[in-house]
Amino acid sequence: xxxxxxSTDDFMECQNEAINYYxxxxxxxxxxxxxxQQPTQRAGKARDLYFSAKSSTSMEFPYWYTRCxxxxxxxxxxxxxxxxxxxxxxxxxxxxxxGELLAMGKxxxxxxxxxxxxxxxxxxxxxxxxxxxxALESGKLTADTFTTVGKxxxxxxxxxxKVISIAGKFGLRxxxxxxxxxxxxxxxxxSVDDVGHKYEQMVPGYxxxxxxxxxxxxxxxxxxxxxxxxxxxxxxxxxxYGIDGIIRMCEEGIAEVxxxxxMDRLYFYKGVVTMLQGVKSWILNYAEEARFLASLEKEEKQxxxxxxxxxRLEHISANPPRDFHDALQMLWIFxxxxxxxxxxxxxxxxxxxxxxxPFWKRDVDRGLIDRAKTxxxxxxxxxxxxxxxxxxxMGVVGGVLSGNTFNNLCVGGLNKDxxxxxxxxxxxxxxxxxxxxxxxxxxxVLYDEKAPEEFLLKGIECTKAGAGYPxxxxxxxxxxxxxxxxxHEGMMMEEARxxxxxxxxxxxxGSWMPLxxxxxxxxxxxxxxxxxxxxxxxxxxxxxxxxxxxDGVDMRTGERIFPSHGYKLETYEEVWQGFRDYFSRAVxxxxxxxxxxxxxxRKISPSLVNSMLKPDCLEKGRDLGQMGARYNTTFxxxxxxxxxxxNSLASLKKNIYDEKNYSLEAYRKAILxxxxxxxxxxxxxxxxxxxxxxxxxxEYRKIHRQSLDAPKFGNDDPYVDAIFKEWEDWFCxxxxxxxxxxxxxxxxxQISVSTHGPMGAVTLATPDGRLSGTTFSDGSVSAYxxxxxxxxxxxxxxATCWNHSQSQNSQLNMKIHPxxxxxxxxxxxxxxxxxxYMRKGGFHVQFNIVDSRMLKQAQADPDKFRSLLVRVAGFTxxxxxxxxxxxxxxxxxxxxxxx
Amino acid sequence: xxxxxxCKFYLPVDVFKGICKLSKNDILPEDNFCEKAERIAKxxxxxxxxxxxxxxxxxxxxxxxxxxxxxxxxxDFEWISLN
Numbered sequence: 001x002x003x004x005x006x007s008t009d010d011f012m013e014c015q016n017e018a019i020n021y022y023x024x025x026x027x028x029x030x031x032x033x034x035x036x037q038q039p040t041q042r043a044g045k046a047r048d049l050y051f052s053a054k055s056s057t058s059m060e061f062p063y064w065y066t067r068c069x070x071x072x073x074x075x076x077x078x079x080x081x082x083x084x085x086x087x088x089x090x091x092x093x094x095x096x097x098x099g100e101l102l103a104m105g106k107x108x109x110x111x112x113x114x115x116x117x118x119x120x121x122x123x124x125x126x127x128x129x130x131x132x133x134x135a136l137e138s139g140k141l142t143a144d145t146f147t148t149v150g151k152x153x154x155x156x157x158x159x160x161x162k163v164i165s166i167a168g169k170f171g172l173r174x175x176x177x178x179x180x181x182x183x184x185x186x187x188x189x190x191s192v193d194d195v196g197h198k199y200e201q202m203v204p205g206y207x208x209x210x211x212x213x214x215x216x217x218x219x220x221x222x223x224x225x226x227x228x229x230x231x232x233x234x235x236x237x238x239x240x241y242g243i244d245g246i247i248r249m250c251e252e253g254i255a256e257v258x259x260x261x262x263m264d265r266l267y268f269y270k271g272v273v274t275m276l277q278g279v280k281s282w283i284l285n286y287a288e289e290a291r292f293l294a295s296l297e298k299e300e301k302q303x304x305x306x307x308x309x310x311x312r313l314e315h316i317s318a319n320p321p322r323d324f325h326d327a328l329q330m331l332w333i334f335x336x337x338x339x340x341x342x343x344x345x346x347x348x349x350x351x352x353x354x355x356x357x358p359f360w361k362r363d364v365d366r367g368l369i370d371r372a373k374t375x376x377x378x379x380x381x382x383x384x385x386x387x388x389x390x391x392x393x394m395g396v397v398g399g400v401l402s403g404n405t406f407n408n409l410c411v412g413g414l415n416k417d418x419x420x421x422x423x424x425x426x427x428x429x430x431x432x433x434x435x436x437x438x439x440x441x442x443x444x445v446l447y448d449e450k451a452p453e454e455f456l457l458k459g460i461e462c463t464k465a466g467a468g469y470p471x472x473x474x475x476x477x478x479x480x481x482x483x484x485x486x487x488h489e490g491m492m493m494e495e496a497r498x499x500x501x502x503x504x505x506x507x508x509x510g511s512w513m514p515l516x517x518x519x520x521x522x523x524x525x526x527x528x529x530x531x532x533x534x535x536x537x538x539x540x541x542x543x544x545x546x547x548x549x550x551d552g553v554d555m556r557t558g559e560r561i562f563p564s565h566g567y568k569l570e571t572y573e574e575v576w577q578g579f580r581d582y583f584s585r586a587v588x589x590x591x592x593x594x595x596x597x598x599x600x601x602r603k604i605s606p607s608l609v610n611s612m613l614k615p616d617c618l619e620k621g622r623d624l625g626q627m628g629a630r631y632n633t634t635f636x637x638x639x640x641x642x643x644x645x646x647n648s649l650a651s652l653k654k655n656i657y658d659e660k661n662y663s664l665e666a667y668r669k670a671i672l673x674x675x676x677x678x679x680x681x682x683x684x685x686x687x688x689x690x691x692x693x694x695x696x697x698x699e700y701r702k703i704h705r706q707s708l709d710a711p712k713f714g715n716d717d718p719y720v721d722a723i724f725k726e727w728e729d730w731f732c733x734x735x736x737x738x739x740x741x742x743x744x745x746x747x748x749x750q751i752s753v754s755t756h757g758p759m760g761a762v763t764l765a766t767p768d769g770r771l772s773g774t775t776f777s778d779g780s781v782s783a784y785x786x787x788x789x790x791x792x793x794x795x796x797x798x799a800t801c802w803n804h805s806q807s808q809n810s811q812l813n814m815k816i817h818p819x820x821x822x823x824x825x826x827x828x829x830x831x832x833x834x835x836x837y838m839r840k841g842g843f844h845v846q847f848n849i850v851d852s853r854m855l856k857q858a859q860a861d862p863d864k865f866r867s868l869l870v871r872v873a874g875f876t877x878x879x880x881x882x883x884x885x886x887x888x889x890x891x892x893x894x895x896x897x898x899x
Numbered sequence: 900x901x902x903x904x905x906c907k908f909y910l911p912v913d914v915f916k917g918i919c920k921l922s923k924n925d926i927l928p929e930d931n932f933c934e935k936a937e938r939i940a941k942x943x944x945x946x947x948x949x950x951x952x953x954x955x956x957x958x959x960x961x962x963x964x965x966x967x968x969x970x971x972x973x974x975d976f977e978w979i980s981l982n
Contacts, residue, residue: 098923
């Protein structure tokens with residue numbers, strides 16, 4: 001059974017005291033995780049350097065981009081964009097750190113990022129600036145003000161000396177601040193954000209959209225904020241043809257189309273050539289720096305490594321890779337190159353172990369690489385991915401991403417021919433996930449019944465290590481979604497097997513590409529669609545319900561969000577109908593405004609790097625925004641707070657309509673008075689564990705108790721599970737009624753990432769007994785912390801009361817005490833648990849193997865826990881870099897002490 | 900007085916600190932030049948740069964520029980006379 005909160009009887013015994021109803025009671029002794037390994041000396045040093053480094057931003061790339069853009073006024077947009085990217089790439093100052101085996105990064109610091117004012121410029125202006133005030137008024141920045149960013153680790157949370165803090169995370173040298181503001185102002189009325197905003201106002205009901213944003217019913221505009229990502233990269237073309245080979249392909253394309261109709265193809269090919277010239281210069285600048293460092297170096301081994309690095313970079317600046325090390329370096333370069341063209345989160349490398357396997361196996365067979373060298377390289381890869389930062393507003397980077405960048409690496413799944421795709425290189429990828437614990441790349445096992453037991457047990461070993469990865473994802477359920485969603489675009493079973501996770505948990509279509517090595521064809525998987533989650537991001541389900549209860553008004557601010565729904569709410573069916581009405585209104589206007597924003601993006605700032613990589617853009621001569629990719633049904637609608645919504649509906653149904661314990665008016669009063677408790681903002685704690693009663697709390701004691709005791713999702717209780725299923729079936733179906741910019745149906749996406757923190761912060765108490773300002777339930781099928789009281793199998797039954805393949809995903813987060821899975825017997829038991837969930841049709845489950853008391857200690861004394869990693873919702877992050885809202889929620893999650 | 904931030908041997912780790920490529924010691928961007936230091940190409944050391952106000956200026960009298968930008972890859976960079 002779970003070590004959940006107290007029972008009703010316990011509660012009754014302490015009626016006159018504050019309730020510790022949810023969450024866990026710490027025991028006596030803190031237990032550490034079982035598996036502890038150390039990285040190689042090289043990776044260990046690199047990770048120590050990472051730990052010492054702060055998130056840093058610079059103006060080099062945006063300065064040159066903007067300068068070039070201004071010089072090319074009047075040029076064809078995609079050519080102007082390509083030249084600007086080229087200027088950015090070729091002027092980046094190379095930085096190579098001692099001991100690196102993989103070179104290059106986003107910009108000239110270890111944890112580098114930079115503003116992209118061509119996308120959006122208002123959020124990093126000073127708060128007194130007019131641009132900032134305008135953005136605040138339109139609701140674009142409201143989420144920022146309710147977001148907490150982690151105070152420790154690499155975040156630059158305040159300005160110190162000659163460093164300015166931006167968005168509570170990024171440091172900028174004071175000497176670059178004036179140029180940042182100057183460059184930003186030059187994009188006013190020209191950025192994707194501004195141009196999109198101009199036209200989104202033409203959408204009927206636009207004012208309602210602004211009110212929705214101000215109330216944080218929706219977390220952020222996805223059309224320009226993070227216009228790419230939540231997708232899988234495809235590295236095939238550079239690995240097969242090399243940069244010069246791709247340039248030749250484009251030159252042939254130019255010769256073929258110049259002067260003929262569909263001239264856009266000409267500009268696309270020319271743009272790719274231009275961009276690649278910039279990427280070549282960027283690589284060669286690094287090669288030059290490596291040679292410079294070699295010239296300074298006295299130590300022979302390091303000197304040789306610099307020389308070898310220079311030679312490698314020079315080679316792959318033009319040619320396909322010769323070996324595994326070359327291929328890994330090239331993969332990394334193009335991964336970063338994509339990240340440098342847009343603000344991106346969730347750019348997943350995908351099934352890297354299968355993409356690189358032919359190179360690695362050939363090296364092994366030739367005796368060129370051994371296990372130790374492979375481990376060292378893979379650990380270096382982990383460090384490089386962990387260095388990735390994304391420069392975005394506080395609401396996005398803190399409230400949604402928690403500073404994470406979601407580079408998801410998948411292992412397992414099936415080959416093109418339907419056999420298990422798990423391989424020896426993937427075993428080593430899992431191994432390095434244990435030996436070199438870092439947040440990136442996060443790992444996901446594509447669980448399939450055909451996977452070898454040894455492979456699955458290696459995955460278990462990695463999960464037990466406690467870094468929160470791998471997540472376990474159901475290969476068959478995902479393939480069913482992929483086939484259903486992309487079938488009308490020609491997706492067949494064979495190609496559905498090439499899917500992978502893009503971002504934290506977005507099922508993304510792939511393709512099999514024929515890698516020819518020494519005359520032998522190896523079918524390697526890679527992403528085959530643009531961003532699979534641009535759309536409506538994220539909708540706060542409990543906040544929508546709040547507006548239903550108060551007839552369209554956000555009672556926190558007093559602002560009317562929706563027109564009166566016109567129902568008296570005399571029946572449960574009217575509540576449910578009111579919810580569906582408001583939810584549909586919100587989705588309708590947000591889908592349209594997002595389409596406008598994304599249209600501005602594809603016109604002003606079309607993708608070149610990512611387009612070049614994705615099949616079939618090069619073949620078609622079209623970028624991603626012109627549907628150059630093979631699959632384009634990629635817009636979604638994201639929910640947040642599923643379980644809080646469903647538990648609230650169950651409470652209303654039971655207490656008002658079925659048993660008639662209370663009137664709706666009594667609930668309205670209790671909600672407005674927060675059941676007699678102080679709010680989370682007042683207490684500074686965002687989980688229910690530590691909430692403090694106000695003087696008059698006894699007035700609401702009974703209604704609060706009965707709200708808490710109403711049926712809760714996660715206990716295999718048909719009363720509440722039926723409500724959950726009704727919600728899911730309706731949501732997954734209604735999402736198809738909305739059309740994307742590419743005139744394709746949209747689909748449901750159910751992940752919370754970190755939004756359940758800030759969205760909970762602006763939401764009053766909910767009818768399930770949750771208090772005002774506290775976080776919502778995490779994920780989409782997780783139980784609310786402490787309410788799943790009948791063990792994991794009951795939770796699994798609840799979670800699978802609906803068909804998960806209707807949605808792009810579902811998300812289940814669990815916390816297990818380390819003692820439960822200790823030893824080989826524990827591993828077997830653990831695998832059986834996961835298997836049981838997968839066999840019931842669960843799409844995804846991930847675990848924190850951690851003692852909650854350790855998290856409490858880490859919250860109190862973060863400096864001692866710099867390297868502690870936890871799983872949030874689809875990602876792993878350093879504890880000290882999480883905002884307090886999310887820290888409190890993770891601590892409060894139910895901790896299983898038995899399976 | 901030049902500082903390490905202006906040196907071609909300065910390897911920035913983040914906005915607060917860096918590593919000397921020669922000594923491999925941890926250093927700060929504000930540390931003074933040592934005897935082995937050499938200037939790195941920056942706009943403020945370029946003959947085509949004109950300062951206008953603090954941390955802002957013009958490149959070739961026409962284009963926005965800023966003094967601390969590294970110009971090692973700028974085709975128009977030209978060292979100013981150090982006299």
